[in-house]
Amino acid sequence: MPVADSSLQLWLPSLAHIEPAHPLRAWLPRADRLPDGGIGYLGGLGDHFHGVDAGVPAAAITREFLAGDAGGALWLSADPAWVQPDMNGVRLLACGRMGLDMDEAQALAEPLRPVFDETGMRLELSTPDHWHLRLPADTSLPDFAAPEQALGEDLAQHLPQGPDGRRWRVLLNDIQVLLHQHPINAQRQARGMSPVNSLWLWGGGRLPSPAGSELTGVLSDDLLLGALAARAGVARQSRTADAIAACGAGWLIDLQDLPAHELAARWWPLLQPLLERRDVVLHFASGERWRHKPLHRWRFWRGAGR
Template sequence: MSVELWLPALARFEPAHPLRPLLARADRLDDGPRGYLAGLTAWFEAPQPLPAGALTRELATGDAGDALWMCADPAWVEPDMNGARLLACGRMQLTAAEAAALAEPLAPLFGEQGMRLELTSPDRWHLRLPGDMAVPAFPAPEQALGENLLQHLPQGTEGRRWRILQNDIQVLLHQHPLNAQRRAAGQPPVNSLWLWGAGTLPATVATPLRGVVSDDPLLRALAARAGIEHRVRTPTPGSRETAAPGMAPTDAAAHWLIDLQDLPAQVIADAWWPMIHTLARQRPLHLSFASAERWELRPWHRWRFWRGNRA
């Protein structure tokens, strides 16, 4: 009857954070997976590497079908002495008009390769690929952020086509006048696309969960494919999606996953702590941190005063 909480890396929680006393009284479990993509495997059984493109396209538009899809997330790269580094990917705060303007010179480039660029949303783009196209493994954004891009581009003869394509994308976007406007406005440029998550929609996804609360499209896409309920934490204006920022403990029943791992620790203390505190008094909680540490907390553990208030 536990509720699963997915939290940021443990080091982000200061000693005075209200979560610390809970950990001091909880039972330490063996470490789980570390990081975002690995963390998803703790709750979902799906093909690996995850076909993130097909899953998120299906969640957004319902038209993934049996086609081969790939994420093409708007990104910001900056040159340095050793090449270039990926500094941001997705969530670039693009408007629909900005996304369309940036995509315009890219569409013919992809068309020459037999690919079709789809602007699923201003910040989430997809490539529809020919079904027989061989696609090398590309790392997810979390694996490449802050690192030299040359370390993560496909190598060898098979990867040459994709390295050339990546270079052409960056040349076209670097020259785009919109990026000069964004820099002048104090916004990061969108001067690259990060290609990853190629694959077709899996026939099935299995999970022990009954529902998830998350703003992460891939997590909610997995939940949708597994046939379980999924709610957003913060719905966008005009959205019809079910929100859950104030979900009652009775709603967060057995085997719901509440995904907070992308939030600052202070936001969790300010906005989510009342719900966590109430849940801790009513149901067993499994607390899984992005840095792999895990604890189990049961309602009666709050009487373990002898353990103190620091984990």
């Protein structure tokens, strides 16, 4: 259920990724612990947008945001991805943020289009890094895992299972075979970039009614978060230094996708002044939540490690 709170909201990486020497850790003992919030990416979104959960039809929502043509069609996200085999299987290492330009994306998609056409699906390149499949209306969709659930893990644990999932596993294998030897990937690897050797299928469904929210605004570079905010009539801005410095009550600053070292080096100098002068809720992607008020900085008697 979305949180009705006029505080400034900081959405942060998992607490386990924040090392003891990280500057953020020093502020937690002075803050008030709150009940845990949503865990993970979709859980965190669900704290701020009504009805958003693991089954959110992300494909239709993001397609409508990017192209305005989702309508009543059935959609599935097919985001460019990098997978890599190891001794224990094949792991998903990156998805949806591959740094493609449109020429590269079109070249990678060209050999895939006939495969999708044969099944009645139509591949749409909504942006270079975010692709969508328009599906026949009667397509039966199994449960697909969101990228955050599968990143770093063996694909076999997260692919659709059972008889309904078999056609999708076969389709994914065909896609990987076609992309494996694509010349674009040789060019990318020569430049020190990751190959695009798979697609991640997820977020299937039809466009739902807009999800309500108590937020005033969202500061984020995340596509689905931006799309949800747009449909809810919530203000949106990109994540920049000036935007963070100007953020006030009711805004959500999305930092949960950042490595802890980048959070400390690049963004902490901007966040510390906010903690000193505003009522701030710190929500870690692992669920833990604290509220820090300006007067809390004088709580020197509180020991570390709370």
